[in-house]
Amino acid sequence: MSIQGGQYLDQAGNRVRRWMWTNLSPEPHVPLSPIFISLNCHVGVRILAQDKIFVSFLAMGRQAKFNMGTKVQVSASGQLSPPAQLGEDELLLLAFRVRILQLFDRMRGCLNFPSSEQWNKIQPPMYLMTQAVKILELCMAADISDELRSSIKAIVNAQQL
Structure with a gap:
């Protein structure tokens, strides 16, 4: 996921689905319901808010959690710069x-x-x-x-x- 949108990949790494955020304003538009995903018996993902995305690893009875979320500040103009042209x-x-x-x-x-x-x-x-x-x-x-x-x-x- 990024400020522009996100994509969903299958196990081989091929893109299955892609989306773009329709509105880039910083205030939330729809209340977010918490999402809990268990990738396997050792890795889980919890999405509580934009700045509270946790990835947890469990091994030998011990757990490590990493907060991967961040608040993204949209520029005053609200427009993203165009991508750099390829050479x-x-x-x-x-x-x-x-x-x-x-x-x-x-x-x-x-x-x-x-x-x-x-x-x-x-x-x-x-x-x-x-x-x-x-x-x-x-x-x-x-x-x-x-x-x-x-x-x-x-x-x-x-x-x-």
């Missing part, structure tokens, strides 16, 4: 990362469906298509050359063989 290297790395993940998914599909007739029917996972679109949007917003922009577009949208 050329970061955009290229993101594009190659998506391309490599696309190729891994394609190889997995070819192993699962050895018949070449099925290869063209296999679509990449939705999260890869979403990442590709986001990278292309970042390219449009970034101050990069048209040549680099078209190269990144070709990397992300490369045709599968």
Whole structure:
């Protein structure tokens, strides 16, 4: 969780759900009910308030508690600064990362469906298509050359063989 929102991850670390806070004003809008989560027999989480989030560890009859909560002060303008623009290297790395993940998914599909007739029917996972679109949007917003922009577009949208 952050001042902007939060996300929920599965056990493999893949994002399952993401949310953004609709109102960033510091006063509470809805009373918070305490939340108690037992992650396993040794780790628990208690959320009592924004500044009272406790993670507790239990081992050999002893317990350690850590307060992970904090009060976040919203700036006077109430608006968050825009994220820093990515440089050329970061955009290229993101594009190659998506391309490599696309190729891994394609190889997995070819192993699962050895018949070449099925290869063209296999679509990449939705999260890869979403990442590709986001990278292309970042390219449009970034101050990069048209040549680099078209190269990144070709990397992300490369045709599968």
